[in-house]
Amino acid sequence: MTRTGTTGHDRAGGGTGAPASGGLDAHLVVDRGTFRLDLALTAAPGEVVALLGPNGAGKSTALRALAGLAPLTGGHLHLDGTELTHRPPESRPVGVVFQDYLLFPHLTALDNVAFGPRCRGATKARARAAAAAWLDRMGLAEHAGAKPRRLSGGQAQRVALARALATDPRLLLLDEPLAALDARTRLDVRAQLRRHLAVFEAVAVLVTHDPLDAMVLADRLVVVEHGRVVQEGTPRDIARHPRTDYIARLVGLNLRTGRAEGRTVRLDDGPTVTTTEDLTGRVFVAFPPDAVTLHGSRPTGSGARNLWHCRVAGMETHGDRIRVDLTGELPLAADLTTVAAAELGLHPGTEVWASLEAARAHAYPA
Structure with a gap:
């Protein structure tokens, strides 16, 4: 992915760890019945990391743990040098775009986006001004007064992304953000999402089943199977040198x-x-x-x-x-x-x- 200035991947020394000055440094241990997630994950500011893996591998559990929605049973979670392990979800500098977007059906697009800043203490006027600016940036200014049921799938996805970014998060979590879109819309929205992530200055973590989404959007891929990392590297490295049958099937080898x-x-x-x-x-x-x-x-x-x-x-x-x-x-x-x-x-x-x-x-x- 082409970025303005130095990429997060460059700053992280090839993606092997987050620098002391900022970024994500996590060891996520979550026990859920007979399943155990044990995942080390680091990323530098400006880096997009994609979590790939089959159903049940632990990708969504990892995302929920980063968001504070699944408590850790071990490990740690540091973001920009701050310990977040025991901090409640609402007080974390984290934005989330869920697979089904979860827009508030009774609110307009503008008020959906303004919701985050309002929860962080912004006045109604300031929150709505920030929301209007984000909708304009997403090319949705003319849909500010529309409620979610009047939006297309691609428009709803961009509103959800604007809502997540309006709080100036230091960690952006994207849970299968393109899965609900049809093939044609997915192509367009993927390109738009790529442009927004290219200028995002904090850490982004993407969960996806789609290898094309991962290859296009991410700087680094982390492949998870049975709750553990089985391979990680740049999209090019993983596509050329798969190390499990799942990855080989994913890249068509x-x-x-x-x-x-x-x-x-x-x-x-x-x-x-x-x-x-x-x-x-x-x-x-x-x-x-x-x-x-x-x-x-x-x-x-x-x-x-x-x-x-x-x-x-x-x-x-x-x-x-x-x-x-x-x-x-x-x-x-x-x-x-x-x-x-x-x-x-x-x-x-x-x-x-x-x-x-x-x-x-x-x-x-x-």
Whole structure:
């Protein structure tokens, strides 16, 4: 994300910790029945961090803990050097945009936005003036007198964001902020949200299931599974080097583990793969489904080093291509054009040969 001035990611030394002068420094421990969240999270002022993970991973619990809506059973929460662990939600310098926005239905857009400043002690006139300025900044000045039921989904999302920002929060929490929007509106609102976050000077934490939202909006991704961090880094790093099956599926890659001897990797589930990297020891091997070519019979005279006998387990439309799930010698996914799939006569149970260019298979240390 392009920001004005120095980015939070730069200030945080690559996102490894919040500086002493400000930002977020949290160790969130929440016990809820048999589930335990144990998550260390830091961010510098100006940095946007996205929490990604499957359902039940603990993302929303982490967000509620940051907001003060879920009490910590251990750990700590510091924001700009101030201890917030035991401070009630209403006294924290935190703004929240919920998935369903939770606008007050009986208030106008203007009064929804003014609500936060009023709760912080601003006079009615001052709060309404600040709210009007925020609505203008969001391109909603002409909707100031509208109640939520008269707003579109995109307009309601921007009112909710304005309400969260009107209190000048030092921590902005975004809980699936685009999930309630249709595909077309989501595209527009995502671009608008990106512009607002690019100039936000405090810390923002985004929870999302959508990898595109995370890749577009965040400086750093923190992937959570079973209440713990399994990987974190820049969107580019995580997209190129996934370390769990969940992340690989998220970014659309086949992922396997094995042991490398030079450019040959003996996979844990059987066959070998020739890759571009010269490594030794435990590695991950990742390659995109569109790097896999399917053949109706074993290619004659083929010099392909990566060639496996497989069976079609299932097929589904994936964008403008057909995603083919394969079992057999090496379970994997392949992307084909509809023409290629038709020419091969594919259906569940069809036996095929799958080949992979070594140049498209990348290995990296496990």
